[in-house]
Amino acid sequence: MTSRLTIPDNTQLPPAEDAGNVGRLERVLRSGQFAVTAELAPPDSADPQEVHARAQLFAGHVDAMNATDGSGANCHMSSVAMCALLAREGHETVMQISCRDRNRIAIQGDVLGATALGIRNLLCLTGDGVQVGDHPEAKPVFDLDSLSLLEIVAGLRDKHVFASGRTLTSAPQVFLGAAANPFAPPFAFRPHRLAKKIAAGAQFIQTQYCFDLPRFQDFMHRARDLGLLEKCFILPGVGPLASARTAEWMRRHVPGVHIPDDVLKRLEGARDQKAEGRDICIELIQQLREIEGVSGVHIMAHRQEAFVPEIVKRAGILGASKS
Amino acid sequence: MYSIRLWAARHARLLELTYQAVEPVIIKLQPLWKSVGYARAEKPVARLEQACKGLLFDCQMCGQCILSSTGMSCSMNCPKHLRNGPCGGVMQNGNCEVEPDTRCVWVEAWEGSQRMKDSDAIQIVQLPVDHRLQGSSSWLRVARQAAERRESLK
Ligand SMILES: Cc1cc2nc3c(=O)[nH]c(=O)nc-3n(C[C@H](O)[C@H](O)[C@H](O)COP(=O)(O)OP(=O)(O)OC[C@H]3O[C@@H](n4cnc5c(N)ncnc54)[C@H](O)[C@@H]3O)c2cc1C
Ligand code: SF4
Numbered sequence: 102m103t104s105r106l107t108i109p110d111n112t113q114l115p116p117a118e119d120a121g122n123v124g125r126l127e128r129v130l131r132s133g134q135f136a137v138t139a140e141l142a143p144p145d146s147a148d149p150q151e152v153h154a155r156a157q158l159f160a161g162h163v164d165a166m167n168a169t170d171g172s173g174a175n176c177h178m179s180s181v182a183m184c185a186l187l188a189r190e191g192h193e194t195v196m197q198i199s200c201r202d203r204n205r206i207a208i209q210g211d212v213l214g215a216t217a218l219g220i221r222n223l224l225c226l227t228g229d230g231v232q233v234g235d236h237p238e239a240k241p242v243f244d245l246d247s248l249s250l251l252e253i254v255a256g257l258r259d260k261h262v263f264a265s266g267r268t269l270t271s272a273p274q275v276f277l278g279a280a281a282n283p284f285a286p287p288f289a290f291r292p293h294r295l296a297k298k299i300a301a302g303a304q305f306i307q308t309q310y311c312f313d314l315p316r317f318q319d320f321m322h323r324a325r326d327l328g329l330l331e332k333c334f335i336l337p338g339v340g341p342l343a344s345a346r347t348a349e350w351m352r353r354h355v356p357g358v359h360i361p362d363d364v365l366k367r368l369e370g371a372r373d374q375k376a377e378g379r380d381i382c383i384e385l386i387q388q389l390r391e392i393e394g395v396s397g398v399h400i401m402a403h404r405q406e407a408f409v410p411e412i413v414k415r416a417g418i419l420g421a422s423k424s
Numbered sequence: 425m426y427s428i429r430l431w432a433a434r435h436a437r438l439l440e441l442t443y444q445a446v447e448p449v450i451i452k453l454q455p456l457w458k459s460v461g462y463a464r465a466e467k468p469v470a471r472l473e474q475a476c477k478g479l480l481f482d483c484q485m486c487g488q489c490i491l492s493s494t495g496m497s498c499s500m501n502c503p504k505h506l507r508n509g510p511c512g513g514v515m516q517n518g519n520c521e522v523e524p525d526t527r528c529v530w531v532e533a534w535e536g537s538q539r540m541k542d543s544d545a546i547q548i549v550q551l552p553v554d555h556r557l558q559g560s561s562s563w564l565r566v567a568r569q570a571a572e573r574r575e576s577l578k
Binding site: 106205227228229230232233241243244245246247248249252253264280281282285286287289290293294296297300301309356357359 | 503504505506507508509510511512513514515516517518521522528530531534535546547548549550551552553555
């Protein structure tokens, strides 16, 4: 089936001489420990203190913090600046790069600059469409997509060349990630798309919110049958739902999020919906951990960031080994 | 036209056969293209290509056609111009997140590819678009590349 794809094994340890460049996230994943990443929302502000205050909530509770890049096509502080500020304070970050706002010239320049500023992990995304955000009148760039972006960055790192073929004097040592959504149609194609992403250079995967466990299991079984589980680290996305109303809203307005009816019913029936949302999240994390090929979780606690330490603690996952 | 575009992906096998029949003809016409000159042939051929593929696929004339790898569903009709598969925003009913009243181009592409003989072609990781080729004829490019390959083998 995948005859034309050569899928490299991206989970092998790099040669010893490169070990100095390996970031915390990569080390944790390669050592077989259960990794925890969390999404850090960038502020609508020029004040670095706001970034530091947000990061403080997560410090010591996660292996890396993801800085989003205009997620939902809304304008915020840039991910490269967020990550640079955090790297200076010794935090491990994952810089998200979306193809919506910049072309290949700008993005490659940013990758070099980011690495020079101490950023080790990149998450390559296509990006949400401008129509969902606060500037629907903006020009959507989409010069690249997540796959060509992965290939180009892998080329910078491994072949020491720009997309144009021009050589670099020093290559960016980055750990490359991509997103996946097992919960959106066409379901049968999703594992193949994962294969394409690995072939293009993805070493780790963070997924869209998982609320539908059977669907995720099905995705992982198919990925296993394609031989993908040994070739990348998969971190399913999780997050606490604040209430049944929020869940209902997300279902309708956030592209690609699938929340099954029984989750909604459980929230509706709860006396304290917010606490119930956290319980659901913790139970899901524990169930996900049992699934073959799951290397960690990615927590997206939109507007509930303060609960991340509690969720991590109660789920018993930080520093735990992969089961 | 939208309905014809859907028809095309749903008859991907038929169109695959048609392409397999037509492509060698375009390549065989190589002496004609050469004597007219590629630059002069470009305009009329591009117009013809646009008329045919515009009708069948709502072709956007990207100049680097990958219909055979996308189940005969033109991926340039995806609002994000994705050439490697669907984004994560596809709605549960299989429609597009950006244009909720139309089918996701890539849902059609996946189903189309499964009807084709070469259903693995959708697995190829496509290069980023070369924007300089916008509006030019893919057919002539294929003919020219085939001729150049043959020359280089001689
Ligand atoms: C963990 C994660 C973080 C993201 N961060 C950003 C960001 O910072 N800036 C930005 O513009 N877009 C972000 N997105 C959205 C994503 O870029 C777009 O939704 C795009 O439609 C999906 O394309 P892709 O790049 O992820 O690659 P694709 O292969 O094209 O898609 C991968 C997966 O991303 C998932 N996804 C789709 N929409 C969302 C969403 N709204 N939130 C989370 N996941 C989604 C999809 O399910 C999809 O399968 C993120 C997606 C994920 C999974
Ligand atoms: S839903 Fe399908 S057609 Fe719409 S932007 Fe995403 S991939 Fe393109």
